[in-house]
Each structure stands twice: as C-alpha cells, then as structure tokens.
Amino acid sequence: MPGHPRDYFVVLPDSAAGAAVAGQLPPGTGLSPGTGLPAGAGLSLSARLRPGTGGTPVVAHASGRPWVIARPLVREVSHLRRGDDALVLIGPGRVPEAVLAGLLEGARDRAGLERRLARLPGLHHVIARLSGETWIRGTASGLRRIYHARHPEAGTIASDRPAVLARLTGAPLDDGALALRMLDFLPHPLSRRVVWRGVYETGAGYGLALPVAAPGTAAVPGPTEHRWWEPPPAELSLDEGARRLGDAVAASVRAHIGGLDRISCELSGGLDSTSLTFAARATGPAELALLTVAARDRYSEDETWARRAVEAAGKGEAAGRSTTSTASTALDHQVIPADDVPYFYAGLASCADELNDEPLPVAPGRARAHLLLSRAHATGSRYHLTGYGGDELFLGLPHAYQDLFHGNPFTAWSHLGGLRHQLGWPLLPTVRALLNRSTFPRWLAGAVTAEPQPVARTPLLSWGVRQSLRPWFTDHANTLITAEFRAAAEHAEPIDPWRGRHVDIDAVRMGARHFQAMEDIGMTIGLPVAAPFYDDRVLEATLAVRLPERISPWRYKPLLVEAMRGVVPDTLLARTTKDHMSADEHQGLREHAPELAALWTGSRLAERGLVDSRRLLRLAAEPFSPVLVEHSISSTVAGETWLRTAEDAWPAPRTRTTSPTSPTPPI
Template sequence: MPGHLRDYFVVLPDSAAGAAVAGRLPVQEPAGRFAAPDPAGRAATGGDVLTVAHPSGRPWVVARPAFRRVSHLRRGDDALMLIGPDRVPEAVLSGLLEGVRDRTALERRLARLPGLHHVVARLSGQTWIRGTASGLRRVYHARHPQAGTIASDRPAVLARLIDAPLDDGALALRMLDFLPHPLSRRVVWRGVHETGAGYGLALPAAAPGTAAAPGPAEHRWWEPPPAELPLAEGARALGEAIAASVRAHVGGLDRISCELSGGLDSTALAFAARATGPQRLSLLTVAARDRYSEDETWARRAVELAGQDDRGTAPAPARHPASTDARQAGPSAGRHAGPALDHRIVPADDAPYFYADLASCAAELNDEPLPVAPGRARADLLLGRARATGSRYHLTGYGGDELFLGLPHAYQDLFHGNPFTAWSHLGGLRHQLGWPLLPTVKALLDRSAFPRWLAGAVTAAPQPVARTPLLSWGVRQSLRPWFTEHANALITEEFRAAAEHAEPIDPWRGRHVDIDAVRMGARHFQAMEDIGTTIGLPVAAPFYDDRVLEATLAVRLQDRISPWRYKPLLVEAMRGVVPDALLARTTKDHMSSDEHQGLREHGPQLAELWTGSRLAERGLVDGRRLLRLAAEPFSPVLVEHSISSTVAGETWLRTAESAWPAPPPHRTPSPTRTRTSEASL
C-alpha cells in the first residue's frame, strides 16, 4: 500500500479501551524491499510488531521498529524502553533504572548515552515519553474518545486511530520554505499535537477506582549548555561525541557506506566511520554537472589519503561511554589494516534533476509535507547504489551546515558580552556579504522581542535583498504569488495567533536561531530515513545526535564561528582523524542549477501534478497559474520564489489520501508477542 508507514511505536493507557486501540494499529505489510532481513542482525525483521505490556498484561507499548533497536528492562512495576540505533546492554539499562523514582533522576543518567533514542519509561505509575533535543526524534499525542491520551512517534498513526481530518491551516503553513518555532509544531491533522523538542510528555495513571486518567503534561528535560568552553577543549568534546554517535550506528558492522560529497561534513563522517573498523567501507560521490564544481576532486583526494593512511597505523576508537558491549568497543588498539575502501562515483548524467519522478513520493507517508520531496529521486538513486554495495548502514553529513557554519544572528549574542570582538567579526562578514554600514548597525542594536518578530515574519512584500543584514530572530518569508487569498489569510492568522503566546527557544537571539535551524534540518532529514526504510537500508545523520549538539553549543561563540575560517570547530574536532590536507578546504559547492534545470526538464510532469491539484481543491493554490508556470520554467516568478514546498504539499496530500488500508477487524495483540522481561526485543 503506498505510503503505509513502515515503522512506528504507540504508547497506550492501561485500560480495556487502550487494548482495543491496539487492535486498530497498522497491520504487517506483505514482504517488500524494506522487509529484507539484515545478514548482520542489526535490523528488526521487516514489519514485525513487538508488544510490551503494562503490569496488568494489557499493551503498554506497541512498536514496529524496522531498523531501529528496541531495548527494554522491567524492575517490578517500573520499566524503561529505549528505541534507537543500537542495542543498549541489560547492565546499562539496569544502571539507568535502578533506584530511579522520577523522570528528573532518569534524565540525569540518560545524559551519558548517545542522544538518538526515543525514551519511554514507567516510573511510579506514570509514563514518561520523550524524543531528542535536536528534533530528529519527536513525540506526538492525541485524545482518543474512549481510551484517553495515546502517544506515538508518528502523527499519521494517531490520526488514523482517532479518525482525524486534515487541518488546512497547517497545510497552508507547509507551503512556506520553512516554519520557525513554534509554528513547526503545528500538526497537519486536527486533534494531533506535537510535544516540543527538549520537552517530554508525562502521562499520569488513572486514580484508584476510576477509569479516566488525568490529561498529559509537558515538562522540559533539556537545556542548552552555556557557551563557555575554549576552542581546544570544546573540539575534544565534539570529536568524542561524533565518534560515539558514529559507533552507535555502525560499530561492529562489517559493511557500511557513506555519502562522500567531498565537503567537510561528509568527509569527517567517512573518516569517523572508517575508525570503527568495518571490513568494507563504500564511499559514494555524485558527480556534479557544473564543470567548476570542486566536490569530486576533494572526494577523490579523501579516498587517496585514506588509502595511504590504511597502509600505516589506523587509530582504534574509544570505548562507548556507557557500554561494555564488544560491539560498541570497536577493534582493539594497535597496528591494523584499515577497511577495504570502495569509492563509487555516480556519473552526473545518472543523477536525476530535481522534480524528477514525483510519483515516487507516494512510497512514504512522511510526518508532514517537506520541501525535500522534489529531490526524492536523487536520494533514492544514492541510497539504492549504497544498498547495492552490500552496505548494512549508510551515513550522511546532514546537519553539518546548521551546526558548524554559524548564522550571522549569533553576533547579536556576542555583541552583548564582547562588543569589540563582535564588531570585528561583523566587519569581515559585511565585507563578504556586502552589508551596508548603517543598516548593519541598526540591525545589531535592534532589541525587538520574539513575539513581535514572529507576528511579522511572513509578508506579502518581496523577499529581502541579499544585502539585507540578517541579525534578527530568523528570516522573513514572502507569500507566494500562486497562493490564494484564503491560503494567505490562513498563514497570516497562524503567525499572528502563535505570536500571542510565543516564547523563544532560548532568550539569546543567536542561540535561538541556531537551535531552530538544527531542528528544521532534522525534520527534513527524516524524509531521507523514510526512503532508506523503503529500500531496505538504514540511513543516519550522526550530527543530529544530542551530544553533538550540546558539544557544539558549549563552545564560545568567538571560537565556534568566524568570517575568516570555515567551520573552525569541526576542523579542530576532526584533527588527527581527518588528514590536515582535507581540513584545509574552505569552499562549498551548491546545486541550484540542477533545481532550475529540473523545472525545465520536468515541466510536463509538473503540469500533470497541477491538473486536478488537491491543494487547489482545498482552495489553497491557484491551479491555473501553476499550470502556466509549469510551461515557463525560467519565469521571473520562479527565480524569485521557490516552488519546492508547494510541490511537496501536493505530493504529500496525494499520498495521505490513500495511505491506509481498510481498518482490520478488532484484534488484541497476542500474549505470545508480549515480552516484558527481555533486555532487547
């Protein structure tokens, strides 16, 4: 069935109604590409449903984890479940759970683990659920008319269980290029709510003698660390965090793959993956059509230097900070040959342009429309080639730009504590970006509050020119000419309503923007994870690990970002792992020409998309204008305004309307599928 979710978990109340809800969960699909068993034993069997019970025996958590690993431990009536990239040994789980009575104590202990897990715990009768601070792992909840509050990592599952209709206001918002905090939390189904990143969801148990439990409550479990570490100390912590996250994903696997674009982020992860000691490491580079592109040259240089180093001594990775599992510890120290390197360059002519094969978007039902959808065919090609190498896990450098480039907004923060350094850095930035002096000074001195900025963050006016200083709470966006008046009204009202009660992620403007950018990127990356699940290859972005985020934010601003150095923190963190010759790169390639060319190459497919447009049926876009633009790919309108988010909204709607099969007959998970005493399910 197109768009049928292949992985999810649901947390249910301890009641007969909760058990009945479990019977409506998506059933196992027929075996497909995603269901192929992993010879390395890393993946759960495709589509297999796992159930963990309440002390009463009723279903507590029902999960179909696909490639993620579920680790579970019960101590009396208390229990802890971690859903993440690696199995957590029973001894570690016991150390986390033993003697813990509340979520605060549990979270203090969880800080030792790589931060890419969903956490589900039952402590003193209360259930505690949370995702990650980076936003890669999210938690949603909804009110079921009979069962009460149910929670999941997939909003579509909850929407199905409560028969929720789509929300046109949230759909209209998704036609923008990105949604700033807190509007990014607006779920596209009515009655389904997202718990904020950095917050968890507490589900109290029903009082004795009653059937109804109190409603859910959100509690903050994560705070960004103070930015006080010097570069050298911060780089060491970041290097350790990156290594731990990479090991959590691929440590102990014999065949892995990495996207090696030639940029600093992918190069850093390729060398970190190499240090885990796989037998074979496949590196994939997509050649660029632009003859001035440098990425392929740098990718070839990375492979050459890695091969030279393999003939010498390769460093052994440090042990997992919270595990004695041999898989986590990696190979023993000493002189050893590196992995067999397999570098594959995908010819530029093989790489689809953007907007190719838009029908392929129906293969996954993402949590929301995402502007990365027009590039799905490119992602499918790359991951398909990686899977063909025999890879058991694929790593990418997604998240590196958001974490390590540093956005200009951060200079607002630096100006408060170190105005001379901030002005010196801004001088270099002004020279590079052409910012005029007086507007820069005015922007730097601006002290407008976040709610005021948010209320005006979307406008019908043209987008700001490139020479406009960017030092506010984010970037203003323009409404698209093909939006209807109805859509414009919905979007404007959403921003206005959110501004009435909005609070920033962090009181410091630059830190707010940095964290929000990471969380936006994490949402977009989940679409890549879903494609990997479809084709049978787990894919990961270790930079979205909470420990990596924390290590980055803990470094002093003047050391973390600089107009004169390219990603200085990442460079220093990877020194000694990545050859110095590769760390010297200061350029970055872009693919904007492929997007514009894609509008020309795939104009007929876009015209077909706008014929019978679902967005137009909902009164959100002018279908006739979009049809005209499909025939005018180089129109000034498309040069000024991106159409990718509108395309994503249209393809997502077509998937969502036919995503689910007919509900199965009522069924309760079989007790034989309930395992409550195993450390790993």
C-alpha cells in the same frame, strides 16, 4: 499500501479500551485482528525482537495489557522491567541489559532518569514507567519526535508518527497547517503545527507525562509537557570543545555502525561528509563503500576533494588510535556520473512511496536521494551515514553576532566587519539590525509578508528569516497563514532568550525534520540511514563552545576542523569552499515541466482552496519565469505530493477549515 509509515511505535493506556486500540493499528504490524497482540503471543509478552524478523515487539503493562507496540524496521527496541517500573529505548542499536539496569535502578522520577540518560548517545526515543507515570520523549535536536492525540474511548495515546494517531482517531487534515507547509521555513513554534486536527506534537526538549488514574477514581488526568533539556552554557574554549565534540561524534558513529562489517558513507567531498567517512573508517568495518555524486558544473570541486579523501584513507592517513583496525578496511569508492543523476523534480509520482510526518521541501529531490541510497544498498551496505546537519551546526548563522554584541561588542563588530564585507551588507542597515531589540513575539507576528524574499545583501541579525507569501497562493491560503503567525505570536516564547542561540537551535531542529525524508527513503529501499551530527550530545558539545571561537568569518567551520584533527588528514581539513546545486534545480523545472503540469491538473491543494492551479500551470510552461527565480516552488510541490500520498494511504474524513485551529499546546 502506498504511503504507509513503515517504522513506528504506539504507547497505550492500561485499560481494555487501550488494548482494543492496539487491534486497530495500520496493516502490516503483524498484529492479530481484535487482540492488539502479535499472532500467537500471550498477554504477558515483553518481546525483544530484532528488526526485520517480521515480528512486532510488544512491551506490556504490569496488568499484561499492551503498553508499547513497536514496528521497528530499522531500529532496535531495548526493554527492562524492575518491579512496576520499566524502561524502553528505541534507537539505532541494542542497549545491553546491564546499561538499562544502570539507567533504571535508582531513578525515582523522570529527572533522575534523565540525569542517567545523559551518559548515552542522544539518539533514542525514551519511554519509561516510573511510580505509575508514563514518561515519553524524543531528542533535543528534533531528530526523534513525540506526538499525542485523544482517542474517544481510550484517552491519550502517543506515537512517533502523527499519521498513525490520525488513523486511530479519525483525525481530518488541517488546512491551516497545510497552508503553513507551503512556506520554505517554519519558525518555532509554528513548526510544531501538525497537519491533522487534534494531533499534537510535543516540543523538542520537552517530554510527555501520562499520569495514571488516582486511587478510587476512574478518571485519568490529561497529558502534561515538561522540559527535560536545556542548552548548555557557552563557556568552553575551542580546544576543550573540540575534544568533547570529537568524542561525541565518535560515540554517535559507533552507536549506529559499531560492529557492522559492511557500511557505506555519502562522501560528497565536503568537510562534513569527509569527517564522518573517517570516523566510520575508525570503527574498523571489513568493507566501507564511499559514494560520490559527480556534479554537472565543471567548476565544482567536490569530486576532486572526494578523490583526495579516498586516496588518503587508502594510505591509512590520520587513523589515530584505530590504525590497526582501519588497516584491514576495504574501500570501495563509486563516483555516480552526473548524467545518471536526476534533476530536481524528477519522479514526483514516486513520492507516494513514503508518507512523511508532514510535507517537506526536500521532496523535489527524492529521485536523487533514492538513486544514491539504491547504489549504497547495492554494495551490500548494512548502514549508510550522511553529513546532514553539519552546516546548521558548524557554519554559524549571522544572527549569533547579536549575542556576541551584548557581551563583547568590540569582538562582535570586528567579526561582523569581516562578515559584512563577504556578504555585501551595507553599513547603516547592519548597524540598525544590530541595535534592533524587537521581542520574539513581535518579530513572529510580522515574520510572514507579501513582499519578496529579502535580498542577499539584507543583514540577517533578527530572530529568523521572514517568509514571503507566493503569488500562486490564494487569498484563503494567505489569510490562514497570516492568522497562524499572529495567533502563535500571542503566546510564543523563544527556544532561548538569546537570539543567536534561538536561531541556531531552531535551524538544527528544522534540518532534523527534513532528514526524516531521507530516513524514510532508506526504509523503502531496506537500508538504515543515519545523520550522526543530529545526536543530542553533538549538539550540546557544539553549543558549549564560546561563541567567538565557535564561529568566525575568517575560518571555515573551525570547531569541526579542530574536533577532527588526528582523525581526518590536515590536507583535507584545509578545504574552505562549498559547492551548490542551484543550477540543477532551475534546470529541473524545465526538464520536468510535463510532470509539474500533471501535478497541478487536478491539484489537491487547489481543491482545498490553497493554490491557484491555473497560475501554477502557466508557470510549469514557463520554467525560467522571473516569478520562479524570485519565489521557490519546492514547498508547494512538496505539499501537493504529500497530500496525494496521505489521501491514498487510507480513508480519512475530509473537512475544510477556514480559520487557524489546533494551536500549538502551551508549554
């Protein structure tokens, strides 16, 4: 079935209605119709089946009814029961039973369990039953998320895929949430607005508690959210933080690929991918395939740096403690010629192969990602690593200097001076932005505007970046979007009281959401894809470093550089440049104008009254229009392709809303 979510789990209540819901799961799970359990399985099944075997792991309630049903095509389900308590971890690899026992035993409540879970790489979905309560949470980075909805018979059900819940509850699409997704960047908490009505996302850093019915009653209390993660205080020196970060990156890489004989890495030549390449090599695989996409821009430096990295790896440089294990690793470097690489907006129809949790603005680059992962899969790779997340974590956003200014104004102003001259910020606007004390709700209420995007020389020192309404949005869409921002601002609280930390964490979480598209393409191909930088332990190690040492206008990603010393050769850590591919996007608008025109012919977004399809058709015929230079169209394209995929995936009610509904649940 096109657009089917290929990897998911569902958490069900302990009731006959909950067991009945299991039999309604989307096709392909291997469940016998009407039973809620795999064909031939008994009600007491607590399976631990490996992904790819065609089975569906089911973990039962103490009653024998299904509790957790998973379809882990590329992930592992680890489970342990001790009396009435139980723990399920869904992540990149099998967690040994002894480790599970150490986590579960002695954990009397969710707080005790979370203290123990801090020992593991932060990559797992966690589902636990403690003292009769079910506790479900994803990751603080937002890489793994939790959604919940109320089923009319079974009550609250939860999943990591909102589309599954929408299917089970018959939830219609929400025009307000769809309109929001036509913007390039949705700030917290609007990023949590699910595109189906009645389906809710639990905030990153929060978990979902599902209580049981009180003794002698049949009523089950509703779900509640509880915070389990707080950003660490920024108190470590650069040296201390670098050691902690290096350990976290190594542990995350091992959790994904440790023990595998054939793996692959995207080696762009940048610092992030180079760091992960050498970290992967340190695990000692028999074969390591490295893939580099050549750039059309003759001034690009990525391929040159990638070849230097391969040469250094071949010589065994900077192998550190793993010199013996890496000496036997066979390296296979493949450079994909630029002429083989599709432009952006190629193959838009192929977006129907995956149903992402939401429209993602990276969709126009799907054909490029599919090419890279297909080449990696052809090498025989069993796992593919990417450097996604490195920019959000290690570059440091200018907003952070607001935080530094409060504690150390002289250092902040010195750093800002260097940054201001690099970015061309005028003096007086920079001072005004630095002294601005707007609250987060006030900023959020005005964070969307009909004015053009801020120019490059606009100081960025607030709670985020204002978004611009596009000229092709309808009045209906504009009304929905502005109303959503204002409604969210009424009760919004920042992720962190400090602006810089708020923006840093929000940027990481947005990047993690976007990475889902890459994971889903990998599942289409049959290749697991990982971004170890989105590990919670990596995020924590980064935020724990004192701000003026973590970011600097005079050093490129200083924390990552120091963390990788002894792993990556110093000659490669010296790179201070970064290539961009904006030319490929603009050229893609011209090369694929016919596909874009076909997209706007019979536009589903236009049918819902959200875009002006006639104007979009004119823009498709004018790919170098000043309108497209000033306003990105990628998120609108993503919304259109996603909507077609969602409608084709399975029949669902279609209703049209005219006002913002299904607000983000209060925390």
